[in-house]
Amino acid sequence: MILPTPEQKEQWEEEGYLVFENAIQGEDLKRLQSAFDYWADACKEDWLDRVEAGDAAATFYDIPSPFEKDSIFIDIVDYSSYYGALMEFTDHDLIILAPQVRTVAPWPVSYTGWHPDVPQSNPLHIKVQIYVNDVAPGCGEFAFVPRSHKPGAGPYTRPLRQESMPGHKTFSGKAGTAIMFNSYGWHVSMDNASDVPRKSIILIYEKRTPGRIGPEQFASIASNCQTPERRKLFSLGD
Amino acid sequence: MPRIDAHLHVFTKASPEFPRETSDVWPPEREEPVEKLLGEMEKNQIDQAVLVQMAGTSLDEHRYLLQCLKDYPNRFLGIGLIPQGHPNPAEHMAQLTDSTGIIGFRLSTFGGPRDIFAKMDVSEFETYPIWQYAAEHDCVLWLYPQAIEAHLLPYLIRAFPQVRVVLNHLAMTPGKGKFSWDELGRPQIQVTSYNLAMHTTYRLARFENVTVHLSGQYAFSKEGFPYQDLAGWHRNLFNDFGPKRLMWATDFPWILEDPGYDKLTTIIEKLLPNLSEPELADIMGGNAKRFLRFPDL
Numbered sequence: 301m302i303l304p305t306p307e308q309k310e311q312w313e314e315e316g317y318l319v320f321e322n323a324i325q326g327e328d329l330k331r332l333q334s335a336f337d338y339w340a341d342a343c344k345e346d347w348l349d350r351v352e353a354g355d356a357a358a359t360f361y362d363i364p365s366p367f368e369k370d371s372i373f374i375d376i377v378d379y380s381s382y383y384g385a386l387m388e389f390t391d392h393d394l395i396i397l398a399p400q401v402r403t404v405a406p407w408p409v410s411y412t413g414w415h416p417d418v419p420q421s422n423p424l425h426i427k428v429q430i431y432v433n434d435v436a437p438g439c440g441e442f443a444f445v446p447r448s449h450k451p452g453a454g455p456y457t458r459p460l461r462q463e464s465m466p467g468h469k470t471f472s473g474k475a476g477t478a479i480m481f482n483s484y485g486w487h488v489s490m491d492n493a494s495d496v497p498r499k500s501i502i503l504i505y506e507k508r509t510p511g512r513i514g515p516e517q518f519a520s521i522a523s524n525c526q527t528p529e530r531r532k533l534f535s536l537g538d
Numbered sequence: 539m540p541r542i543d544a545h546l547h548v549f550t551k552a553s554p555e556f557p558r559e560t561s562d563v564w565p566p567e568r569e570e571p572v573e574k575l576l577g578e579m580e581k582n583q584i585d586q587a588v589l590v591q592m593a594g595t596s597l598d599e600h601r602y603l604l605q606c607l608k609d610y611p612n613r614f615l616g617i618g619l620i621p622q623g624h625p626n627p628a629e630h631m632a633q634l635t636d637s638t639g640i641i642g643f644r645l646s647t648f649g650g651p652r653d654i655f656a657k658m659d660v661s662e663f664e665t666y667p668i669w670q671y672a673a674e675h676d677c678v679l680w681l682y683p684q685a686i687e688a689h690l691l692p693y694l695i696r697a698f699p700q701v702r703v704v705l706n707h708l709a710m711t712p713g714k715g716k717f718s719w720d721e722l723g724r725p726q727i728q729v730t731s732y733n734l735a736m737h738t739t740y741r742l743a744r745f746e747n748v749t750v751h752l753s754g755q756y757a758f759s760k761e762g763f764p765y766q767d768l769a770g771w772h773r774n775l776f777n778d779f780g781p782k783r784l785m786w787a788t789d790f791p792w793i794l795e796d797p798g799y800d801k802l803t804t805i806i807e808k809l810l811p812n813l814s815e816p817e818l819a820d821i822m823g824g825n826a827k828r829f830l831r832f833p834d835l
Contacts, residue, residue, distance in 0.1 A: 348652060348653060348686075351685055351686055352652070352684075352685060352686040352713065352714045353685070353713040353714055353715060353716065354685040354711065354712060354713015354714070354716050354728075354729065354730070354734070355713060355730060356734065357734045357737035357738060358654055358685065358686070358688050358689040358734075358737070358738050359654060359689060359737045359738055359741075360737065405654040405655050405689070406655075407654065407689065407692065408692040408693065408696055409692050409741045409742070409744055410741070411737045411741065412736070412737060412741075413740075413741070413778065457777075458777060458778070460743055460744045460778075461744060495657075497655065
């Protein structure tokens, strides 16, 4: 396990985010891209049908139940590049809540506005966004307002234009880049003026609280969770 | 400041004078005439309203709407319909807006690619001539998009920034097969608990020429009046579009029995209780007067 450096720990506490360039690379990245593209293509028509029925948003789609579709989606949950930091920041009591294996369409407007995910009263809630393709500036890159995760920060209001948010920082990056952020903080996907979809995986974690996730949630992938650490991470029990 | 009901329907019995479409909900003998509406408006201190053609897209089927606008030119503005696939929509639009009080047209489809990942060329969209005419002749477009076409809107709005756009009924985009009528004869739209419009139509707040109706709550809510389960939707719309781009409406006559016209005149105060008086006045009529250019009374 690669634990964060003192500088990374300070940045996490003060700024609310960390960037891990080349977090996933080489054969693992190729495997991830291949699985992503295969399943995104396989699931697209069903998503369009659900859009037509009013059951899904038209501007992005997630591969349903990705953990059941390819083990690479499980393997990135405790990937060595950033797993140590996740464990350190949650006092080694981390659970995975959900994956979002997401394709965001190029569109004149970003599919979402600036927002935090949870209030400060929520247990520590962390997301790791992993770029599956290269995400250039102006192509739907992730953005975050440093220090907005701190109690008493703000107040923040949602501007009509993403770029109008005071103090924000954007994160373009190569495929395999992982951006970890505290979900108390304000964040967004920037506009995508290109004709290239943004492909990314958003892993949602939380510091464990009793009963937050039951053992049935990820029971279908229990065979991929043989070690005690992984069973704990996926709330599978002893 | 006037109080304006920004979206409703009136119709009379089907007749040679006033031909119209009929259905189980609006059979030939049913009528919800403008005089009945005026009675409700009078009782509830509502000054003006937008009459929206309910069904029937031909010129003849607009006769009752045109008559109402002619009879009460200071009280009402009108929104017409365009036959789908009309070979010359500009001609149809011109005939209906020629000093008649009809200021725009209602659309629910745009005729572009179903797939947001497809190449988008708005000039290839079937409704491009309608938007072009609206832009050239200052018509309002009154939109209630189908879910599968909601993603087309920013391309059209960006291409025609001078067109005034009104998103109907909380900017919702009904899904295919999710429409029904309830036992009170009211439209019902089945929607997901997570409001998907946040990722499509709400995002259009960036465009200054886009406004939204706060109306149709009865069709989406799983509760009775005042539909508190939709309070969050109203707050989000207020946060995104602001107090100057929201317009209250009742969707008369569907609401006459439940909850009643009078109750709906109080719904904005109930669902947005923290509005200032000027903000409430804007939503209850000031915005409609300015954006739709209602005549002074």
